[in-house]
Structure formats: C-alpha cells, structure tokens
Amino acid sequence: MPIDFAAKKALFHLPEGVIYLDGNSLGPMVKTAPAAVDRVVQAEWGELLIRGWNKAGWMAQPAALGNRVGKLIGAEPGTVVLGDTLSIKVYQALASALEMTPKRRVILSDTGNFPSDLYMAEGLCRTLGGQYRLKTVAPEEAMAAIDETTAVVMLTEVDYRTGRRHHMADITARAHEMGAITVWDLAHSAGALPVDLAGAKADFAVGCTYKYLNSGPGGPAFIYVAPRHAEVARPALSGWLGHAAPFAFDLDYRPGAGIERMRVGTPPVLQMATLEAAMDVWNGVDMAEVHAQSLRLQDQFIKGVEARVKGLTLATPRSHLMRGSQVSFRHPEGYAIMQALIAEGVIGDFRAPDILRFGFTPLYIDEDDVARAVSILARIIDYGTWDKPEFKARAAVT
Ligand SMILES: *Cc1c(COP(=O)(O)O)cnc(C)c1O
Numbered sequence: 001m002p003i004d005f006a007a008k009k010a011l012f013h014l015p016e017g018v019i020y021l022d023g024n025s026l027g028p029m030v031k032t033a034p035a036a037v038d039r040v041v042q043a044e045w046g047e048l049l050i051r052g053w054n055k056a057g058w059m060a061q062p063a064a065l066g067n068r069v070g071k072l073i074g075a076e077p078g079t080v081v082l083g084d085t086l087s088i089k090v091y092q093a094l095a096s097a098l099e100m101t102p103k104r105r106v107i108l109s110d111t112g113n114f115p116s117d118l119y120m121a122e123g124l125c126r127t128l129g130g131q132y133r134l135k136t137v138a139p140e141e142a143m144a145a146i147d148e149t150t151a152v153v154m155l156t157e158v159d160y161r162t163g164r165r166h167h168m169a170d171i172t173a174r175a176h177e178m179g180a181i182t183v184w185d186l187a188h189s190a191g192a193l194p195v196d197l198a199g200a201k202a203d204f205a206v207g208c209t210y211k212y213l214n215s216g217p218g219g220p221a222f223i224y225v226a227p228r229h230a231e232v233a234r235p236a237l238s239g240w241l242g243h244a245a246p247f248a249f250d251l252d253y254r255p256g257a258g259i260e261r262m263r264v265g266t267p268p269v270l271q272m273a274t275l276e277a278a279m280d281v282w283n284g285v286d287m288a289e290v291h292a293q294s295l296r297l298q299d300q301f302i303k304g305v306e307a308r309v310k311g312l313t314l315a316t317p318r319s320h321l322m323r324g325s326q327v328s329f330r331h332p333e334g335y336a337i338m339q340a341l342i343a344e345g346v347i348g349d350f351r352a353p354d355i356l357r358f359g360f361t362p363l364y365i366d367e368d369d370v371a372r373a374v375s376i377l378a379r380i381i382d383y384g385t386w387d388k389p390e391f392k393a394r395a396a397v398t
Contacts, residue, residue, distance in 0.1 A: 003289050005362055011281050012214075012364040019369045019376075021348040024160075024188060024326045024359030027214030027278070036277035037270055045269075052269070061276075062267050063259065066222060068279045069213065072287060073186060073205065074196035075224050081259045082275070083267050086187060086208040086221040088237070090154075091120045092262060093204035093223055095236030097152040097181040098124075098132065100229070104151035104180070105132050112139040112159040117185055121154060139164055143171050150180040157195070158188035158324030161351050163316040165193075165324050169200040176201065187211060190222075192294070192325035192361075194287040197224055204229075212325065212361065215275035223262045230258040239264035281363060293362035294325045297370050301327055301358065304374035309381050315355060326359045333386060335394065337377075340386035346373045350398045 013029045014020055020028055044056040053059050066080035073080075084092075094107065107121050118134065125132040137145045139159060146153055153175045158165045168184060175182045184205040189195050191212030197205055205224040209215035225233050235255055240246045241263040244254040255261035298316075305312055312329040331337055331354060338350040348358040358373070359365075380386050 001284070003285055003293075003362075005293065005366065008281065008285075008363040009366065014364060017345045019346045019365075019373050021346065021358040021360065021365065021369075021373060023214075023361035023364070024192070024211055024357065025349055026210055026217060027191075027212060027361070028364060029216065029274075030214055030278045030281055032277045032280065033216065033274045036273045040270055040273040058267070058269050058272075061269070061272050062220070062263060065272060065275060065279065066259065068282075069190065069209065069222050070224070072195070072213075072282060073190050073207070073224070074194070074198050074200075075205075076198050076227050079197075079227060079230065079259055080222050080224045081262050082209070082220040082222050082272065083241075083263055083265075084221055085218075086185070086206060087116045087120055088264070089206040089221040089223045089262075090117050090183070090185065091124060092235060092237050092264075093183045093206050093225075094121060094124055094152060094154055096225075096229075096233040097154075097183050097204055098128075099234055099236075100181055100232065101151040101179070104149055106149045107132065107134045107152050107154055108142065108145055108150045108180075109134060109136050109154045110139040110142045111136045112161060112164065113154070113156050114160050114185070114187065117154065117156060139166070142166065143174055146171075146174050146178050146180060148178055150175070150178055152181050152183055154183040154185070156185035156187060158192070158326075160188055161315070161355050161357070162328050163188075163324050163326040163357075165317075165322050167321075168195070168202065172200050172202055188324050188326070191282075193291040197226075202226060204233075209275050209278075213275065214278040214281070215271060216278075218268070219271050219275055220268055223259075225259055225262060227258075233261070235261045235264075237264045241265055241267075285363075290362055291325065294360045295320050295323065297360040297362060297365060297367065298323065298325075298327045300367060300370045301360065301374060304371070305329065305377065308374060308378040311381065312356070325361060326357055328355045328357045330354045331356060335398065336386040336388075336391040337380060338398075339391035340380045340388075341373075341377060343391070344376050344380070346376050352398070 070080035186207035
C-alpha cells in the first residue's frame with residue numbers, strides 16, 4: 001500500500017510556522033513521545049523501581065529495538081543492538097574489525113567522513129601503539145584506494161556535508177576481494193534510504209537514531225555485526241552488560257552470545273522510550289518509497305533554487321543514485337544566510353566552510369514546505385537581508 005504521507009506528517013509535532021529541513025541533524029518529536037516518556041518515568045521507574053529491569057523489559061529492550069531498527073537497514077534478525085553514542089560504536093566496530101585482520105595496519109577512510117569517526121580512528125591508532133595508520137582519500141577515490149595493505153574500510157555511506165552517497169555493495173565487494181573488512185556508518189542512511197546490509201555483505205555497521213529515526217537529542221546509537229562474525233568479533237569495550245552472564249559477577253570477561261557482546265553498560269532507558277515511540281511511525285513504511293519521495297522533494301528544491309536564487313552552487317551530486325536525503329549548496333556567506341533563513345522559520349543548518357544543508361524527510365516535509373522554503377530563500381538573497389551583524393555571530397552549535 002502506498003504511504004499516506006499526509007497521515008504520517010500528522011504523527012509529528014512541528015512548531016507553528018516552522019519548515020523543518022534539518023531532520024538530518026536532529027529529527028523532530030513524534031506526538032506520542034511525551035506520553036511514552038511519562039509512562040516510563042511514572043509507572044516504570046516511579047512504581048517498579050529496580051524491578052523495572054525485569055518487569056518492564058528494560059534489559060531486553062536494546063536487542064528488541066535493535067530488531068526493529070534492523071528491519072529498516074536490511075539486517076538479519078538478532079544482529080543489531082542499541083546503546084551508547086555513535087562515536088563509541090564507531091570505535092567499537094573499528095577495534096573489532098582491526099583484530100580480525102591482524103596482519104594489516106591501514107584504516108582507509110575518506111575526507112568527507114564525519115570528523116568524529118576520523119578522530120576515533122586516530123585515537124585508536126595511538127592506543128594501539130602507533131603501528132596503525134589512518135589513511136584518508138577523496139570520496140571518489142575510496143574504492144580504488146583499497147589494496148592488500150588495507151585492514152579496514154571505514155566509510156559513512158552518505159557524506160554529511162555534500163550528501164554524496166557511496167555504493168555500499170560495490171565497495172564492500174572490493175574490500176572483501178582485497179581481504180579487508182568494512183565498517184559502514186549509516187548516520188545519514190538509516191531512516192533515509194533503503195539499506196541492505198545483508199545483501200551488501202557488510203561486516204560491521206553503526207549509526208545513530210536521533211537524526212532520521214527521531215529518538216531525540218542524545219538518543220542511543222546502534223551497531224550491526226554480520227552473523228558470520230557474530231561469535232568471532234571481540235568487543236574492545238568489554239563492559240559488564242556485554243558479558244555472557246552479567247549477574248554471575250565473574251572476575252573474568254567472557255563475551256555474550258552474538259550481538260549481545262556489543263553492549264557496554266547500562267542502557268539509557270528513558271531515551272529508549274522515545275525511540276520506541278518514534279519507531280511506530282515506520283510500521284508499514286517502504287524505505288524505497290520514502291527515498292523516492294525525498295528525491296522528488298530534493299529535485300523540486302534544486303530546480304527552484306537554481307531558477308530563482310543567485311550565487312548558490314550545488315554541492316550535492318545530481319545523479320539520484322549518488323544521493324541520500326539532503327541537498328547542500330555552497331555560498332561564501334552560507335553561515336549568515338542560514339541564520340537569516342532560520343529567523344524566518346526555515347530551519348536547515350550550516351557546515352563549515354561554506355555549506356548550507358537542507359534535509360528532505362518526506363514523513364513530515366511536503367511540496368508546500370519546499371515551495372515556501374525556496375521563496376523565502378530567494379527573498380533573503382534578493383534583498384540581502386542576511387547581511388546583518390546578528391546573522392554573522394557564530395553560535396556554539398551551527
Ligand atoms: C552525526 C554523526 C556522528 C555523531 O556521533 P555522536 O557520537 O552521536 O555524537 C558521528 N558520525 C557521523 C557520520 C555522523 O553523521
């Protein structure tokens with residue numbers, strides 16, 4: 001059955017007068033989230049206290065929600081678990097992957113990767129005594145740069161800045177052919193486009209839930225380990241909840257079965273409640289249809305901007321095959337223009353040095369929103385209303 005996008009939009013709370021084109025950074029709240037949190041706080045934490053771990057299912061929730069997220073990314077049942085933040089999950093996946101390719105010393109990534117992923121890799125290399133090296137190449141060169149020295153190919157499928165999309169299956173196949181392991185970051189993929197981890201034979205994948213999966217600020221991240229590695233991958237962050245028997249309180253660590261070993265410590269139960277509420281939105285939703293609609297909205301935006309707005313250069317590839325769910329334009333005064341847009345209720349974001357970023361999330365953005373966003377952007381540029389000191393002062397979060 002085709003998605004009723006208007007009905008989906010009604011499930012979200014969007015502030016009056018706001019056109020929200022930043023779901024790629026922080027997804028909006030689903031209307032059921034406050035009641036879900038209230039229930040967990042009052043009826044579970046308040047009344048059950050410590051009994052909530054068993055009676056309210058808090059202990060089983062990271063894997064149960066993992067299966068729901070897993071369905072959106074083509075993961076086999078029992079291969080995804082929630083917890084921690086994405087930076088932590090990147091570290092964990094990378095450390096496990098490196099142990100599986102013990103003779104090699106190079107982590108390959110690209111210059112479009114999100115800095116935290118690169119910083120985590122650098123930090124891990126230092127911890128491992130400097131024998132390992134992080135090598136970054138331009139995104140278009142990633143595939144060709146895989147060779148017999150590559151231990152791990154660590155890439156974010158959709159570039160956070162330009163929205164450029166890697167071909168996951170082809171790069172994974174090339175990595176395997178060269179004897180390397182893959183770690184895919186799905187921060188800008190999960191909930192944005194169809195992902196087929198099993199079909200692509202991905203080894204490890206990680207992602208966050210506060211962007212396209214709408215779990216709210218600080219929502220838990222997820223990690224995927226392919227079934228063929230599940231009992232082999234050794235968790236570098238060997239916390240007690242990843243132990244085979246956490247409540248045996250053994251002095252020695254024994255990894256838990258399969259994906260359970262990728263848990264670290266106590267899960268964020270309140271934030272799991274907002275994620276659980278947000279996951280209901282995806283019932284019966286076909287990701288291919290979501291992405292197709294996103295591409296239509298993106299095309300409408302690109303066409304409108306190119307016809308009516310001067311001075312902006314498209315940074316996102318034109319090919320649909322190489323696009324995620326966002327459109328980026330470059331402008332030397334991008335920061336001030338974005339602040340002027342936000343002041344008029346069109347919320348996107350800015351990424352240094354010159355990128356204006358707009359997310360097109362069809363579950364709560366429609367053609368009217370896109371048309372209005374184009375008009376407001378055109379007005380701001382035509383009248384130069386961005387050129388004010390108040391729009392040039394940088395805030396801590398851009
Ligand atoms: C958003 C994002 C992160 C953020 O990591 P956190 O630990 O959740 O702050 C990391 N990597 C990528 C690719 C991202 O897009």
